[in-house]
Amino acid sequence: MSDGTPTDRTELRREPQLGVHDPEVIRSIIDGALICHLGLTDTDGHPLVIPTIHARVDDQLYVHGSAASRTLRRMATGIEVCCTITHVDGIVLARSAFWSSMNYRSVMVFGRARPVTDPDEIDLALDAIVEHIAPGRSAEVRRPTRKELQATKVLALTIDEASAKVRTGDPNDDPADLASDVWAGVVPITTQFGAPIATSGLDPAVPIPVSVRRMLAPRQS
Amino acid sequence: MSDGTPTDRTELRREPQLGVHDPEVIRSIIDGALICHLGLTDTDGHPLVIPTIHARVDDQLYVHGSAASRTLRRMATGIEVCCTITHVDGIVLARSAFWSSMNYRSVMVFGRARPVTDPDEIDLALDAIVEHIAPGRSAEVRRPTRKELQATKVLALTIDEASAKVRTGDPNDDPADLASDVWAGVVPITTQFGAPIATSGLDPAVPIPVSVRRMLAPRQS
Secondary structure, eight states: OOOSOOOTTTSOSSSGGGEEOOHHHHHHHHHHOSEEEEEEEOTTSOEEEEEEEEEEETTEEEEEEETTOHHHHHHTTTOEEEEEEEEEEEEEEOSBSTTOEEEEEEEEEEEEOEEOOOHHHHHHHHHHHHHHHSTTGGGTSBOOOHHHHHTEEEEEEETTSEEEEEEOSSOOOOGGGTTSOOOOEEEEEEEEEOOOEEOTTOOTTSOOOHHHHHHTSOOOO | OOOSOOOTTTSOSSSGGGEEOOHHHHHHHHHHOSEEEEEEEOTTSOEEEEEEEEEEETTEEEEEEETTOHHHHHHTTTOEEEEEEEEEEEEEEOSBSTTOEEEEEEEEEEEEOEEOOOHHHHHHHHHHHHHHHSTTGGGTSBOOOHHHHHTEEEEEEETTSEEEEEEOSSOOOOGGGTTSOOOOEEEEEEEEEOOOEEOTTOOTTSOOOHHHHHHTSOOOO
16 A cells, blocks of 8 residues: 555645545545446547446455456556546535535546456455445355356556545635625535345345345445 | 447447447436546546536536646547446345346446637536536526636537446346345445535525525435
8 A cells, every 4th residue: 555655646736735645545435435437548549437346455456347348358458547436425515606516535546457367366356346335245145156257357456556635524615705695505415225125036035134234224425 | 419329439348238329318327427537548648537527518518627727728638538427326236246236327428528618608518517516506606707717627528429338127146046045136325415514604594595405305316
């Protein structure tokens, strides 16, 4: 994991006061998000942004997908990628359009993806991806078969060049607007899990497992 | 707006059954999301993925930012960008790790960003961005001054090369797993707006405006 020293890419030129290089904050933003947006440059030179599930183990950020995926195969060649993770925490309503904003926490991780080939690390990564979404689930489900593992590609990105940007709190109104009679403030945003819907045909005697009951407990982000 | 005919970039090679080229679906996914993730290739060739607020007017997707932003200035030179918008609608828990998934709706829009320079179109775009988040808000707030407009850059991306990918419903379990006693189903995910928090020092006599009361009404996505 990075010690937090900004590089040329992770140093914020715009709004440097929102920049965070604390590894603890970076980890919590990564871990609290359901998905990331992975950016790469395609063979013909155009950028591509792919939403995908991720999981972190120590300083490794894992993603996975079909071994037949053209995009994953391209990333596995070691091209540069940018993984961005964003939580939108609130709408910031200022007294003016210009100063209106959002409260958010975002992380950008830069680097070259590494194809994971060691069977133990593949197991670790795939379990981490299941656990990332539903802690405890990996012990409840059937484990991957050899054929399923062959159909799956896992990539790792080392979190050593990363930065976070965090905005919290009230709008920064122009002092000249403070006397106006326009309401200003923040509308908080949260992500909620709803009541689980059993798949059609599920034996009604099968109880809702611990992993799902845990998901329904209030979430931090 | 695209008539929906896939191009080489928007035709799904993986899981083509999830591909949607219906312009109506693409528009609803764009309009229902608070933010997008904009991908571009930086001057030194590495990919960059930026989370930002967007708004759509007809077939134009608008984003904005500081006129001093290096990234926005780079996009304004007409380089290729990829704008990805993703809603995570549910966790799909299969009886096996392999078939576990997510329900989601995502859109990718490809093209070259155009710097918006016409003052009327800048007004239209900035109003649309405010309205995208809080319908009715643009009429409540102080409008941008000439100086604020000079500090703001607006870019437009024509939605003519776009595709959506939508997954809904139950897990697709392996038929061999259907007899297992593992719970399977979907945990729905929704985004909720919480009670508005007035900015510190706001005159308590200022009522919560119509735009904020509208935001608190249940949201579709």
